[in-house]
Amino acid sequence: MPYDSYLHIFLPDELNQENTEQTLTEGKQGVERNHEIQGDPSRLQSVSEKNSNGICTDNFNLSNSGSNPLPTENSTLPSPENSSSSFFPLTSMTPLMPVTPVSESSGIVPQLQNIVSTVNLACKLDLKKIALHAKNAEYNPKRFAAVIMRIREPRTTALIFSSGKMVCTGAKSEELSRLAARKFARVVQKLGFPARFLDFKIQNMVGSCDVRFPIRLESLVLTHQQFSSYEPELFPGLIYRMVKPRIVLLIFVSGKVVLTGAKERSEIYEAFENIYPILKSFKKA
């Protein structure tokens, strides 16, 4: 999937802005600044040293104009365990993860389906102006006090509020969510607002997978009463509230499992590894 890394240059991050503005004294913004400095160069760096640490799993397709100073290169193969989204974040803030987070027990890796993130553009926005001039923007102030904007790549939706706060949903990985959020911010910026990119935070991650055997939910709800609720008249799945990690799992008779409530990818994997032996013991013969 196309990865427009030119954004790092053209979208002013905190570093560039500081040269033109007053010195920022707020500690919070200082932290954000550090994050940005660390984030971008390491990302650019890892593009070139993709093979050295052996942890390159992204499919970069830098199809952009000639003005891009970055070397255009394609990365190597996708990760061995699956061909769909396994877009591991390459910033130095996140710990390096093993390429295949598969333990011996299950052999199944949950796929991320949706990431919800928020970011603060830190400036007041004129929603009407945005709706009028931006493509793919909806604004119906009588119904809801935000602009709904969509982009195709990554396929995501943003809710943009007049306060400058923005919610971004629909991405299939953390990196894509961040990328999408930056694109939305870029759109707002192009319309003349001094948009920044503060406090980007993943609020929720949803994953799903299939254990491929039917599960007897009646016995599961009986033996794990403190954690499960099963009301088939209301919802066909059993709702399992795992304590550690704090994840909610929706378990269906067919064997499909949906995991939600995670702030980090590892929580989803850990939750699934925890539930898998339990599900196996309630396999419908």
Next chain:
Amino acid sequence: MNNTAASPMSTVATSSSGRATGKSTSFTLELQSMMFSLGDARRPLHETAVLVEDIVHTQLINLLQQAAEVSQLRGARVISAEDLLFLMRKDKKKLKRLLKYMFFRDYKSKIVKGIEEDDLLEDKFSNSSNVNKRQKIAQDFLHSIDQTGELLAMFEDDEIDDVKQERMERAERQTRMMDTAQYAEFCESRQLSFSKKASKFRDWLDCSSMEIKPNVIAMEILAYLAYETVAQLVDLALLVRQDMAPKAGDPFSHAISATFIQYHASSESTAACGIEAQSDAIQPSHIREAIRRYGHKIGPVSPFTSAYRRNGMTFLAC
């Protein structure tokens, strides 16, 4: 309800109107499926379903009228959740079950909303104060009528609901023996409810003649109460049937309580008796006997009160 070829209901003779009424909407088929999921045989009897439908309908109409009276008392224009909660205030266990249902509904919408992107937007559109709205309504109302503090204590109370527990155990026993196809059928039956067929339910209830009508949440609660009534009827009918089953060679069989028998039937070697009882469908006579016993209030002063004077209907659901 979808009549797939695998559904046990497809072989049962159907008539769109129950024998007691000339209504155009009838829940007989759905009721048969529901009774199966609640512990009845794989093909519950049509007559039993018709009787159950009649009972549930009558009880709901009476309940609605009482709720309308309560509503009028407080000068409201619609029947709302508060009126129904007020009617249920006497039975703490059932009230607690209803509250748990309402909270679960809130919780489920919260979770599902987080998963589906479109749902998230829809929710933002409607009103973000929708989160936990049922819980808020229930808590506010109970707070206002609670004089002794015992209703509010229910929220903290973590006691196990015995009836719910028994139903779960029964379901577990029922599904243990099933193969994958039967289990899939069973799960489908379990998913049936009156709330899924909201518009049909509304027609069936036929509130058009009433001055005060129920609002959306009140309808939700009524659908839940209808389902609870069916569940109660099946619970009681199974007990009655257990009672009626003759145990050969046991001189004290008439004195042993039904729950004791039911508990031991699954593990004892009198398995023959148990299997016979299980495979038979619930008969209308079981239902009638269950109602009779339930309505027959046995209390400390009952020998001295007239059995014929009873104020109003005895509701199964509250």
